[in-house]
Amino acid sequence: MLAYTYKEHGKFMLEEKEKPVLQEEEDAIVRVTLASICSSDIHIKHGAVPRAVPGITVGHEMVGIVEEVGSKVTKVKPGDRVAVNVETFCGNCFFCQNGYVNNCTDKNGGWALGCRIDGGQAEYVRVPYANQGLNRIGDAITDEEALFVGDVLATGYWATKISEIGSEDTVVIIGGGPTGICTLLCVMLKNPEKIILCEVDHERITFVKEHYPNVLVVNPKETDVEEFVRQHSRHGGADRVLEVAGGRNTFELAWKVARPNAIVTVVALYEEEQILPLPQMYGKNLTFKTGGVDGCDCDEILRLIEQKKIDTTPLLTHTFPLREIEQAYDIFENRKEGVIKVAIRP
Numbered sequence: 125m126l127a128y129t130y131k132e133h134g135k136f137m138l139e140e141k142e143k144p145v146l147q148e149e150e151d152a153i154v155r156v157t158l159a160s161i162c163s164s165d166i167h168i169k170h171g172a173v174p175r176a177v178p179g180i181t182v183g184h185e186m187v188g189i190v191e192e193v194g195s196k197v198t199k200v201k202p203g204d205r206v207a208v209n210v211e212t213f214c215g216n217c218f219f220c221q222n223g224y225v226n227n228c229t230d231k232n233g234g235w236a237l238g239c240r241i242d243g244g245q246a247e248y249v250r251v252p253y254a255n256q257g258l259n260r261i262g263d264a265i266t267d268e269e270a271l272f273v274g275d276v277l278a279t280g281y282w283a284t285k286i287s288e289i290g291s292e293d294t295v296v297i298i299g300g301g302p303t304g305i306c307t308l309l310c311v312m313l314k315n316p317e318k319i320i321l322c323e324v325d326h327e328r329i330t331f332v333k334e335h336y337p338n339v340l341v342v343n344p345k346e347t348d349v350e351e352f353v354r355q356h357s358r359h360g361g362a363d364r365v366l367e368v369a370g371g372r373n374t375f376e377l378a379w380k381v382a383r384p385n386a387i388v389t390v391v392a393l394y395e396e397e398q399i400l401p402l403p404q405m406y407g408k409n410l411t412f413k414t415g416g417v418d419g420c421d422c423d424e425i426l427r428l429i430e431q432k433k434i435d436t437t438p439l440l441t442h443t444f445p446l447r448e449i450e451q452a453y454d455i456f457e458n459r460k461e462g463v464i465k466v467a468i469r470p
């Protein structure tokens with residue numbers, strides 16, 4: 125089968141590989157029907173993910189059809205359409221039992237697919253712990269609608285959940301890329317009083333304004349964001365801040381726009397260390413929540429998609445066959461043609 129492979133620092137290549145086989149009783153083999161490219165794939169390519177293993181097939185956001193299951197897989201059966209979770213988790217350890225599945229203590233716990241074990245920019249993928257890692261897609265939901273369930277949408281849902289958003293809140297989201305917009309869609313379900321999205325890219329700003337006209341969009345390059353947020357909040361700053369951008373100054377922006385006693389949720393993956401200037405923020409009494417997605421609400425997310433409460437299909441700006449994946453990466457990585465997300469069809 126064809127599989128897009130991490131060869132070495134800076135180099136991915138489409139190559140012929142053996143079709144994966146079941147290795148454990150809880151494995152499933154999934155025929156990939158649609159996969160996507162994520163910015164984390166680009167991070168691997170650039171060497172920013174040290175634990176990524178050369179030789180693995182990349183790709184960790186995909187949907188497909190179950191082809192074969194191990195003897196202990198009960199949640200799905202061959203023929204089921206499924207969304208694949210970016211995270212591998214056993215379901216039994218302390219962290220899994222408490223919903224902190226990102227910290228599952230299994231050797232493949234957390235983000236393994238397309239990083240430490242073969243992923244889904246390929247015709248087939250082996251999914252470990254399939255009872256946890258696969259979610260059945262209902263007949264009313266298309267592959268395109270379900271494509272982001274296991275990764276960027278799970279992230280937006282989780283970030284929203286831990287941010288404890290109320291109806292009188294002003295919520296600031298920093299970053300209007302794919303994860304930022306997925307976060308926005310989930311925040312909108314909480315009906316806060318105001319949502320302010322910060323973004324510097326003009327195409328992304330236009331996209332958000334076009335699709336979500338009730339959201340206030342502010343460009344930090346053109347506007348004093350601290351002042352703007354103050355004017356649009358009840359208590360002198362944002363009640364909740366979700367930092368999704370991971371830019372050079374975006375962490376600083378996140379705590380600065382927050383009001384005292386706000387919750388600042390940091391979802392972003394930074395390429396550099398950040399400074400937490402405690403003397404400057406003394407007395408502001410902020411609560412920081414950080415980390416990687418606990419992707420254990422995918423069934424609920426699929427229900428919301430089925431009820432048409434979440435629709436991520438406008439984000440899918442390009443689709444390419446697997447054979448043309450090089451071109452797809454070029455467009456995604458270099459932000460050509462107003463791209464937001466690219467789908468790959470094996």
Ligand SMILES: [Zn+2]
Nearest residue numbers: 162163164275
């Ligand atoms: Zn990802």
Ligand SMILES: [Zn+2]
Nearest residue numbers: 214217220228
């Ligand atoms: Zn576990």
